[in-house]
Amino acid sequence: MEHSLSTSLTDDVTADVRVPASARAQRLRSGIVLATLLTCQMMIVLDITVMNVALPRIQTDLHFSSTGLSWVMNSYSLVFGGLLLLGGRAGDLFGRRNLFIAGAALFTVASLAGGLAQSAGWLLAARVVQGIGGAMAAPNTLALLTTTFPEPKARMRVLALFSGMSSAGFAIGLIVGGLLTEWLGWRSVMFINVPFGLVVVVLAILNLSAAQREPAHLDLPGALTATSGVAALVYGFISAASDGWGSATTDIALAAGVGLLVAFLVIESRASQPLLPLRLFTDRNRATAYANMFLVPMAGMSMFFFLTQFLQNVLGLSALATGFAFLPTALLMFTMIRLIPRLLTRFGPRPVTVTGAASMVAGLVLLTRLTPDSGYFPLLFIAMVLMGCGIGLSVSPLSVIIMSNVEPHEAGAAGGALQTLQQTGAALGLAVMVTIFGTAARGAGGSAQHALVSGMTTAFAAGAGIAALTLAVALSFRALSSD
Incomplete structure (x- = not known):
């Protein structure tokens, strides 16, 4: 029987005063497991955005066409998004540890192959294999966190860490991509996964316990x-x-x-x-969290995608400076990692997510005021601060809400559904925003920069509308005090 989120977040867990001698070793092992799983998740999330800054140099070196270049990103998104549900449920049935290790190893090998690519087809094939590895590892990362840390307060803390790392990864990917591309070339964006992937695989083999498989068929x-x-x-x-x-x-x-x-x-x-137990959606708070896990990336992706272009094409910043321009957003997302467990316990999901959604709306509305003459300070800086707070408060609680009271044998399915909705929401949001941008830019007239900014501000207005919808959805969260 599922316990309510209120029970999961507020239970006081007592412990014997006399701690066994093995407690320190167990805590150390738990810390290593947590670091291993979070490193893998960060590696997978970074790969979604880290390639963006490197695309111009990839096009030059591997002779991609303008239309073909988009498939460097899309081939990964297509396979990763399509296989997440299957990867999560397969972990439930065949062993999450096995799927996680195999997925992380496959992702690492594919990253090495991509860095060595000598042609466009070679790189695209490596990106497809990366997507397969990511879809095997990502949902089982979340399931392993849930089952490795069963105590409610510890589980809430690690789930908040997971969600915060996932959210901040989008902004950090731009910073890391800018650094690597500027200093070491685009191939380093792929090669950087190799040492981290090897460490993840070795530590997982040594420290992850084999979970009991479910006696079931896929x-x-x-x-x-x-x-x-x-x-x-x-x-x-x-x-x-x-x-x-x-x-x-x-x-x-x-x-x-x-x-x-x-x-x-x-x-x-x-x-x-x-494959996906529909009873996962019968809990009101979990269903609401799933809905916003779809909507928040729809609204937030417009900021990362269009501001990258504004900073480089309008303000004339380098790839490295563009990455660091997103630092306020990334830092505030990481700050939310520390705050979310206490905020959720004290206030419950509704005030936290409503505040985050309102901050997102404010940030996107402010971005509609951009002009070709706008500088980084104060408008862009304030908007990035608002978006960092908004995305952090809107997204970080959702993993906790979704996974905190899931039955252990359904953790993989619940995690796969969470990440599928997140990935699909981001893809849909980007498609909608790019289409709105193109239509507005073509009808704007004037200089090329004026048309570019006009298209962006129209897309930001659409993003603000979607963020307002996340605000409306967040209002339906049930308060912690009610059951």
Whole structure:
């Protein structure tokens, strides 16, 4: 029977005064496990954004076309997003430790191969394999955290760390990408994963305990429809960003994706051992958190994507300076890691996430005031501070809310659903924003810079509208005091 989030967050756990002699060793091992899992998650999340700054040099070295270059990002997103649900449930059934180690090893090998790429096709193949490895490791990272730290307060702390690392990774990826590309070249963006990946794999083999496997069979019809449906949707969103919403490819992909996901839900409602147990959505707070895990990246991605272009193409900053311009956002996201456990315990999910959503709205509304003459201070700096607080407060509690009272045998499925919604929301948000940007820029007239900024501010306005929707959803969280 599931316990309420209120019970999970407020239970006082007593301990014997006489701590066993092995307690220190156990705490050290738990610390190593936590560092191992968080390092892997940061590595996977960084890879989503770290490549952005390196794209111009990749295009020059490997002779990508302008349209083909987008697939350096999209090939990873498509495979990663499409396989997350399958990776999470496979970990539940076949062993999370095994899937995590195999996924981290595959991701590391693919990163080495990508750094050695001599052609466009070689790099794209490596990115696909990276996506497969990431989809094996990421949902099982979250499930292993949940089951390794069963005590409620410890679980809340590590889940807040996980969520904060995931959120801040988007901003840190731009900083790391700028540093590596500027100093060591674009290949270092791929090679940097290798030493970290090797450490993760070795530490996982030595310290992760093998979790008991569930005596069940994988829901293959659910796996096929879920993976194909999410992949079709992600592909449709990618197509919309490049070809527009009226493109036949876009329409077919999105229609196929929706149809396959409807079929998936029908299959899951009838399956005795579903890939995604629909009862995960019967808890109001968890269902609300899932909804905002989809919506917040939709709104937030516009800031990272368009401000990167504004800083380089309008303000004329280098790749390195552009990365450091996002430092206020990254620092504030990390600050939320320390604050979220105490804020959730004291105030509950509704005030925390409502405050975060309101801060996001304010930051995006402020960005609609950008002009070609705007400098970094004060407008951009204040907007980045608001967005750092907003995304941190909006996203960091969601992993805690979703995973804090999940039954252990469903932790992989719950984590896979969380990350699938996050990835799909980011892909959809970027497609919507790019389409709005292109339409507004073409109709703006004037100089190229004026058209560029006009398109961006229109996209930011749309992002503010989505952020306002996250605010409305956050209001439906149940207070901790009610059950």
